[in-house]
Amino acid sequence: RKEVEQDPGPFNVPEGATVAFNCTYSNSASQSFFWYRQDCRKEPKLLMSVYSSGNEDGRFTAQLNRASQYISLLIRDSKLSDSATYLCVVNQGGYQKVTFGIGTKLQVIP
């Protein structure tokens, strides 16, 4: 089993739709979780951290399920500008080791 798994997609959704991605991780000792956004041929940019209690930032909601070892990202009212690859990032334990998922590609269609 991979350390961090994501469905690579692509997810093609119409503008205004709600879309959700999941990311599973194998190490139960993982401590920190993040969602990054990466545009084509650009560096990843932090979208949001994922807290145990869940967190929301505008149209974006992130949740953590430790029992089932997955995190999720929900995007409401999708915009064309949301088209990108969304990377799940997991801190495996300790201060150093982080692992990136392969990323889920989202394409928002007019």
Next chain:
Amino acid sequence: GAVVSQHPSWVICKSGTSVKIECRSLDFQATTMFWYRQFPKQSLMLMATSNEGSKATYEQGVEKDKFLINHASLTLSTLTVTSAHPEDSSFYICSARGAYASRGDPYEQYFGPGTRLTVT
């Protein structure tokens, strides 16, 4: 804030030559810097982790004699690809982590814009 720069942004070199990539944290002290490589349509792959003033820790399968990493100061790390070959052509991205007063999560990484290396 939390800006990381990389130089050069792209480079084309001949097979057998060496290329140095610089990564700088511009407004914070980066106690840890990471070097990643990303091939087309693949995920970021961690190559090595370096702490200021100590030797880098390389991931399995990454040749430390080929990819030389130096992290001599809290704001600068360099990656040198020695004797580059066409298969080394990739997108190299650094990230930095360190003390940044306004951020709450100590595990957040800030990425440089990347360096696209093409070896002919």
